[in-house]
Amino acid sequence: TPNNFTIHGLWPDNTSKRLNFCGGNQYKTIEVGDKPKALEYRWPNITTTEAVSKEDQVFWENQYNKHGTCCSELFDQAAYFDLAIYLKDMFDLLKILRKHGITPGTAHHTSRNIQSAVKSETQGVPNVS
Numbered sequence: 001t002p003n004n005f006t007i008h009g010l011w012p013d014n015t016s017k018r019l020n021f022c023g024g025n026q027y028k029t030i031e032v033g034d035k036p037k038a039l040e041y042r043w044p045n046i047t048t049t050e051a052v053s054k055e056d057q058v059f060w061e062n063q064y065n066k067h068g069t070c071c072s073e074l075f076d077q078a079a080y081f082d083l084a085i086y087l088k089d090m091f092d093l094l095k096i097l098r099k100h101g102i103t104p105g106t107a108h109h110t111s112r113n114i115q116s117a118v119k120s121e122t123q124g125v126p127n128v129s
Helices: 035-042 050-055 060-066 077-090 093-099 113-121
Strands: none
Touching: 035 050, 035 077, 050 060, 060 077, 093 113
């Protein structure tokens, strides 16, 4: 189990709804370079082992086919995963929360407090529940 926040998904939208299963080029297994290792660290499949995840890549395939194909005019598969890695590395959520006095076990924190802390650092509105 990761000891930090990981990527849940990278979902393009058209300002009114999330886009799913847009068709086009389907997932191609990532076979070269450090990308599987980088993805496993930032976007792990927590329902299987690291070795199986890197080998079968079912989780990343499902995510790309469902969401990545919806932004393929802007990002090919490699760029889609590179963007997910870049965004994950850009924001250290544990650091952001600590900066705003939000740490595990210290007090009861509301979704609004957490949302406000993240928004103040990222300029984005997180979906917190």
